[in-house]
Structures are given as C-alpha cells and as structure tokens.
Amino acid sequence: xxxxxxxxxxxxxxxxxxxxxxxxxxxxxxxxxxxxxxxxxxxxxxxxxxxxxxxxxxxxxxxxxxxxxxxxxxxxxxxxxxxxxxxxxxxxxxxxxxxxxxxxxxxxxxxxxxxxxxxxxxxxxxxxxxxxxxxxxxxxxxxxxxxxxxxxxxxxxxxxxxxxxxxxxxxxxxxxxxxxxxxxxxxxxxxxxxxxxxxxxxxxxxxxxxxxxxxxxxxxxxxxxxxxxxxxxxxxxxxxxxxxxxxxxxxxxxxxxxxxxxxxxxxxxxxxxxxxxxxxxxxxxxxxxxxxxxxxxxxxxxxxxxxxxxxxxxxxxxxxxxxxxxxxxxxxxxxxxxxxxxxxxxxxxxxxxxxxxxxxxxxxxxxxxxxxxxxxxxxxxxxxxxxxxxxxxxxxxxxxxxxxxxxxxxxxxxxxxxxxxxxxxxxxxxxxxxxxxxxxxxxxxxxxxxxxxxxxxxxxxxxxxxxxxxxxxxxxxxx
Numbered sequence: 001x002x003x004x005x006x007x008x009x010x011x012x013x014x015x016x017x018x019x020x021x022x023x024x025x026x027x028x029x030x031x032x033x034x035x036x037x038x039x040x041x042x043x044x045x046x047x048x049x050x051x052x053x054x055x056x057x058x059x060x061x062x063x064x065x066x067x068x069x070x071x072x073x074x075x076x077x078x079x080x081x082x083x084x085x086x087x088x089x090x091x092x093x094x095x096x097x098x099x100x101x102x103x104x105x106x107x108x109x110x111x112x113x114x115x116x117x118x119x120x121x122x123x124x125x126x127x128x129x130x131x132x133x134x135x136x137x138x139x140x141x142x143x144x145x146x147x148x149x150x151x152x153x154x155x156x157x158x159x160x161x162x163x164x165x166x167x168x169x170x171x172x173x174x175x176x177x178x179x180x181x182x183x184x185x186x187x188x189x190x191x192x193x194x195x196x197x198x199x200x201x202x203x204x205x206x207x208x209x210x211x212x213x214x215x216x217x218x219x220x221x222x223x224x225x226x227x228x229x230x231x232x233x234x235x236x237x238x239x240x241x242x243x244x245x246x247x248x249x250x251x252x253x254x255x256x257x258x259x260x261x262x263x264x265x266x267x268x269x270x271x272x273x274x275x276x277x278x279x280x281x282x283x284x285x286x287x288x289x290x291x292x293x294x295x296x297x298x299x300x301x302x303x304x305x306x307x308x309x310x311x312x313x314x315x316x317x318x319x320x321x322x323x324x325x326x327x328x329x330x331x332x333x334x335x336x337x338x339x340x341x342x343x344x345x346x347x348x349x350x351x352x353x354x355x356x357x358x359x360x361x362x363x364x365x366x367x368x369x370x371x372x373x374x375x376x377x378x379x380x381x382x383x384x385x386x387x388x389x390x391x392x393x394x395x396x397x398x399x400x401x402x403x404x405x406x407x408x409x410x411x412x413x414x415x416x417x418x419x420x421x422x423x424x425x426x427x428x429x430x431x432x433x434x435x436x437x438x439x440x441x442x443x444x445x446x447x448x449x450x451x452x453x454x455x456x457x458x459x460x461x462x463x464x465x466x467x468x469x470x471x472x473x474x475x476x477x478x479x
Contacts (some may be wrong), residue, residue, distance in 0.1 A: 001447070003432070009190060010220055010474075012171060012395060013408045013412050014404065014405060014408045016408070016412070017407065017409060017411045017412065018451070018454065019409040019454060020408065020411060021404035021405065021407055021408045022404065022405050022454060022458045023272060024399035024400075024406075024407040025401055025403055025404030025405050026395060026400065026458060026461050026462065026465075027403075027466050028400035029397055029399075029400035029462070031396070032392055032393060032395065032397075032399065032400070033393055033396060033397020033465060035387075035392065035396075036387055036389040036392045036393060036396075036472075037389075039386075039387040040134055041134065041384035041386075041387070042132045042134055042384055042386045042387075043131065043132070043133060043134070043135070043136035043139045043381040043383075043385060044130055044131065044132045044139060044293070044385035045130065045131055045136070045139040045142070045143045045379065045380070045381055045387075046128055046129060046130035046143060046376075046378060047128070047129050047130075047143045047144060047147050047374060047376060047377050047378040048126065048128050048374070048375045048376040049126070049127055049128075049129065049147055049151075049372055049373065049374050049375065050125060050372075050373045050374075050375050051125045051126070051127070051372060051373075058063075062353050064443050076119065076121070077119040077121075079153075080117065080129060080146065080150055081114045081115075081117055081149065082108055082117070084148075085146070085149060085150060085153060086113050086114065087106075087110065088149055089145050089146050089149050090109060090110075090113065090146050091181045092139055092149070093138065093142060093145060094211045095138075096109070096111065096401075107305060113131075113142075116131055116132045117129070117130070117131050117146075117198075118130045118131075125360075126375075129143055129146065129147055130143065131143045131146070131378075132385060132386070135285055136380050136381050136382070137380060139380075139381060140378045140379060140380045140381070141379070143378035144378050147374060147377075147378075150372075151372045169353055172350055173350045173351065173443075176343060176346055176347045177347060179343050179463070180343040180344055180347050181269055183336065183339050183340040183343050184340055186336055187333075187336040187337060187340050189391055190333060190336055191333070200322060200326060202323065202326055205319055205322065205323050205326075206323065208319060209316055209319045209320060209323065212312055212315055212316050212319070215312055216309060216312045216313065216316065216346050219305050219309045219312065222305050223305045223306060223309060223479055224304065225384065226298055226301055226302040226305060227302065227320055243275050244272065244275045244276065244279065247268055247271050247275060248270045248272060250268050250442055251269065251272065252270045252368060254268060280331055287339075316377040317451040347395055382474060389476075390469065390472045390473050390476055393465070393468065394469070395468045395474065397465070397469075402460060456470050459471045
C-alpha cells in the first residue's frame, strides 16, 4: 500500500505542476536534440590487416633467421602511432600544409592524430586500424595510407637489417680469420720451440732423475773411499811410514795391559820418536819421489769417479730444470690451443650465421617471410560515427522525463501550505471535520479543455522528437 500511495502521490504532484513539468521535460529533450546536430560530425574509417606466416619460413626454420610474428604484433600499436610514421602520412595527405602551418600546430596535429587512431588486435594475427576525423574522405585516405606506409616501413626495416647483418658478418669473418691464422702461427711456433719439453713424459723423467741421483750417491761414496785410501797407499809404499804405523799400533796394545812406565812401553815410545825423526829428515826426499804403481791406480780411479760425478750432476740439473719447465710449457700450449679453438669455433659460427643471413636476406628481398595482407581496406564512411544521435536523443528523452518529475517535486517543496489532514494533525491542530473540495462544473470543464490543449501540444512536440529519433535510427541501422 505504501508503494501504491507513493506512486499516486508523485503522479498527483506531476498533474498539479503539469505545465511546468512538461515545459522543463520538453526543453531538456530539445536541448539534447539540438546538441546532437550542433556537435561536429566525426567519421570513422577502418581497415583490417591479416599477418600470415609464409610456409617457406617453417621450411627454413633452422636454416634462416626470420622475424618473429609475435614480436611484430607486440609493438604494432606503438609502431603505427609513432610520430615519424604519422608525420609521413600527414605529409602524403598534405595535412601539414592545410592544418598545421607552424611547428606548434604540427605537434598538436600529431597528438590529435595519435588520439584519433585505434588499433585492436584479434586472434594474435589480425589487427584492425581505425581513424576518426571530421572529413570522411580524410578518414578513409588516412587509414589506407597509414596501413600502406606501415607495411612498407616494416619491410624496408627488415631488409635493411638483413643487409646490415650480412655486411657486419662478412667484416667480422675477415677479422676473426686473421686472428685464427695468427693463433695457429703462434701455436706452431710454440710447438717448434717447446716440442722437446712438451713431449717429455714427466713420470719417466722423474724416474730417470731418481736413478741418476742414486748413481751419484754411489759415486760420491766411492770418491770418499778413494780419497781416504790415498794416504794409506802412500804410507804403504814408505818403509818408515810402515814402521811408524806398526809401532803406534804396538803402543796401543801395550797400554791396554801396562802403564807408561813399563820398560817395553818406554822402548816402543823411544822407537816411535826415532822413526818420526827419520821421517822428518827424509820428507823432502819423499815428496820428490814418484808415487807407486798402486798410488797411480788409486789416483786414476779417483779422477774417473770425479768426472762421472760431475757428468751426473749436470745431467740431474738439466733434467730437474726440464721437469720444472714442463708444467709451464704445457700450460702455455694449452692456453694457445684453447685460444685457437675458441677462434675457430667463432669463425665456424660466423660462417654458419653468414649463410643464414644471406638466405634471410633473399627471403626478405622476395617477401617470403611474414606477409601483411589487407583483408578489408578502408572505405569512405557514409554515416558519422559520432555523435551517436540515437543514443543522445534517447538519453535526452530520459533526462527530460526525470527533469519534469524533478521540477514538480522542487516546486511542491517550495509550497509550504497544508496539503492534507494528516499534515495538520502532525503540527498539533485538532481536526473536527473535513469538508471535501466542491468543484464548479464550468471551471472543471475549462480546466479540462486547457489540460487537453497542453497534452496535445506536448504530444505533438514529443512526436516531433520521436520522428527525429526514428529518422536517425533508420539512417544509422537500416539505411
């Protein structure tokens, strides 16, 4: 009941202030219709382009390098709206001379063009380019020129990249080849200089050094023995020396059993002194005498041992130096071999890349890679894309109705008179009786005639608005 009462209450308010509500509603609708025709008309043209991958690209997938279609699609919106491309299209259409005669106006034109361009990508291989302008011919020509320019620029860039890559690889191949020849020369020279060191077996050389060291120890021991034997042999060749040795040995034996005052001990001491005096008196004569045959043999063997010892020492020193230089030589050889191999690998890769680059270049020249196919070129639009008059008129009708109801509520709120018995009771006045409104039939008749005129005029005006709406609907969706 409450909702029904509220509905009736609002309806009664509209009836009470019907003239004001109708005027405001029709005024709002009129403003909306007028705005539809006062706003500048903008036409939108669009073109659909399909990016297809040539079957040859799949056949040479691992042989040639082809541009990625995904990468092309990712940057397509930024590439199409780039300032450089838009400026070229504007120059092609003479927009810079007609709409932008100064640098500031040219910058504003580019920003306007970027704002009016819309790029939509569908199914990862289809994109739609649309452009909005007040001139339908400009809209069509701009889209077609923009698409054509983009395709040409894209193909030109890819060809330039292919040519540049081939030229760069050719230059690098020459440089790397020179370095490879230089590395091979250094390696061969190093092998020639250090070949004897590099080919030596370290374990075998170490074993030979140990054997030579053992022989050296044996020779050193024999040399010491011979050096100790020389005085013995010399003494054995002199009778006095032999006599002195015998007496000294006898003295030692006697001292073991007797004291120094024992007569025989004293006698042996006296003999030793006598022999020593005799040896001193004959020293000059003994030095002048040649060595005995036995002494010559000892001296010859001692010289041979010393020569062998010196030879072994030189041999051991040379092998130790050789053993010490082996790691350095092998490290240098390994470094040169690694450098040569790395340059060879780089050279082989560059040759392979050069072949791929040349094939890619041929594919770009013959347009055998990614292909841009224009499915729907832009045509001249016959109906403006904006303003959407059907939508604006409908919104104006709804806004007019809302404004009519709103003005009725507003005027009713301005009227502070008591409008019902309940309102009178709410402010504290006792109500004894209510008298219904008594209408004058003549006045009621005149009021109805006035209301009919108002409704007829409002209906006629609203019908005119609806007819305008119908015409726009027909032109937009039917015609």
